[in-house]
Structure formats: structure tokens, C-alpha cells
Amino acid sequence: MARPARVRLRELRRRDLRAVTAIEADRNRDPWSRTLFAGELDRPGDDRHWLVASAGVTVVGFGGVMYGAGEAHMLNLAVARAWSGRGIGRRLCEALLTEAAHRAATGFTLEVRASNTGAQALYTSLGFDSAGVRPGYYPDGEDAVIMWLHDLAPFAEPGTPDLLVEAVAGDTVHEEIPPPVGHETAQPHRPH
Numbered sequence: 001m002a003r004p005a006r007v008r009l010r011e012l013r014r015r016d017l018r019a020v021t022a023i024e025a026d027r028n029r030d031p032w033s034r035t036l037f038a039g040e041l042d043r044p045g046d047d048r049h050w051l052v053a054s055a056g057v058t059v060v061g062f063g064g065v066m067y068g069a070g071e072a073h074m075l076n077l078a079v080a081r082a083w084s085g086r087g088i089g090r091r092l093c094e095a096l097l098t099e100a101a102h103r104a105a106t107g108f109t110l111e112v113r114a115s116n117t118g119a120q121a122l123y124t125s126l127g128f129d130s131a132g133v134r135p136g137y138y139p140d141g142e143d144a145v146i147m148w149l150h151d152l153a154p155f156a157e158p159g160t161p162d163l164l165v166e167a168v169a170g171d172t173v174h175e176e177i178p179p180p181v182g183h184e185t186a187q188p189h190r191p192h
């Protein structure tokens with residue numbers, strides 16, 4: 001069985017752009033280019049908040065928010081296919097919502113493809129409500145569901161704890177969490 005890996009959230013850095021663009025190309029039907037992500041990092045001011053989730057040196061997900069008029073607007077969110085379903089997308093959303101609460105945003109909004117029921121389920125479980133549809137919002141003509149969360153108070157608690165998830169075989173995770181002492185399969189972890 002795969003050993004657990006510690007997933008940490010941190011700010012997006014330029015050196016993450018290759019991994020982020022690769023995840024984006026695989027997970028989104030109208031993917032952002034590397035140039036678009038780089039432009040986010042180059043923006044002056046602090047109206048953006050981008051996070052990556054990393055398992056050791058492996059970037060496994062990312063999310064970004066734009067701030068304006070006192071509101072937070074999700075720009076993008078994706079988790080690498082192999083790492084999906086482990087709670088990483090939820091943790092990224094929670095951390096982005098916590099930052100929005102700290103910035104005293106009056107609400108948090110996003111658009112999601114009408115067909116993307118998985119992501120909608122995630123947002124609903126976090127407290128988002130559907131607030132209408134933008135017809136033909138996406139380049140391929142699909143409608144967007146507009147979602148809003150107005151009560152950010154539940155996310156105001158400081159700190160986002162690391163997440164322990166099952167590691168993905170074949171991915172480089174240098175910071176594996178060793179099994180408990182005495183575990184029969186315990187192996188010393190050697191850095192490469």
C-alpha cells in the first residue's frame with residue numbers, strides 16, 4: 001500500500017509555473033497558458049492570491065483568487081488527476097477562503113461549468129450557493145453556473161494544517177511520512 005505523503009500549501013512561485021501549466025493543460029478544457037500564469041505573478045499590488053499544494057517537491061494542485069470591490073473571485077483551481085479525490089482541492093479552497101476572510105472580503109464568487117458537477121459539489125459542501133447562470137460563458141459555448149459564498153466567518157480561523165494523503169506511486173515525494181516505529185514495512189528514507 002502507498003505510504004502517506006504530507007501535502008503543504010504555500011504561495012505560487014515562478015519555479016512552479018511548469019508544473020502548474022502541466023496540471024492546467026490536463027485538467028481544464030480551455031487551459032490557461034504559462035504566460036497567463038506568469039502574468040499573474042508579475043502583477044503589481046496585492047489583488048491576487050495564488051497557492052500551490054505540494055507533496056514534497058511535487059506540485060499537485062493550485063488555486064488563485066482575484067480581489068476587487070471588496071470581493072474575492074476565484075480565477076482558477078485544479079488538482080493533478082493522479083492526486084484527485086484526496087481532499088487537496090477542498091484544502092486549497094479552505095485556504096483561499098481563509099485569506100478572503102482575513103482580507104475582510106464581503107463575499108467570494110466563482111464560475112463553474114454547468115457540467116462540472118464534481119466541482120459544484122465541492123463548492124456546495126463549503127457553503128456556496130448557486131446564484132444564476134452565465135449563458136455561453138466558456139469558449140466552447142458551455143454555460144457557467146455562478147456561485148457565491150457570503151458568510152466567510154467560518155473560515156476566519158487562522159492556520160491551514162498540512163494534509164496527510166496517500167502518496168501516488170511513481171511521483172517523487174521527498175517528504176514522505178514514515179510509518180509508525182515498529183511497522184513491519186518501515187524503510188529508511190534516503191534522499192536522492
Ligand SMILES: CC(C)(COP(=O)(O)OP(=O)(O)OC[C@H]1O[C@@H](n2cnc3c(N)ncnc32)[C@H](O)[C@@H]1OP(=O)(O)O)[C@@H](O)C(=O)NCCC(=O)NCCS
Nearest residue numbers: 027077078079084085086087088089090112118119121122
Ligand atoms: C474540482 C477539483 C479541484 C477537486 O479537487 P480534488 O482534490 O479532487 O477534490 P477533493 O478530494 O478535495 O474533494 C472535495 C469534494 O469535491 C467533490 N468532488 C470532487 N470530485 C468529485 C467528483 N468527481 N464527483 C463528485 N464530487 C466530487 C466532493 O464533494 C468532495 O467531497 P468528499 O471528499 O466529501 O466526497 C479537481 O477535481 C479538479 O482539478 N478538477 C478539474 C478542474 C476543475 O474542475 N476545476 C474547478 C474549476 S471551477
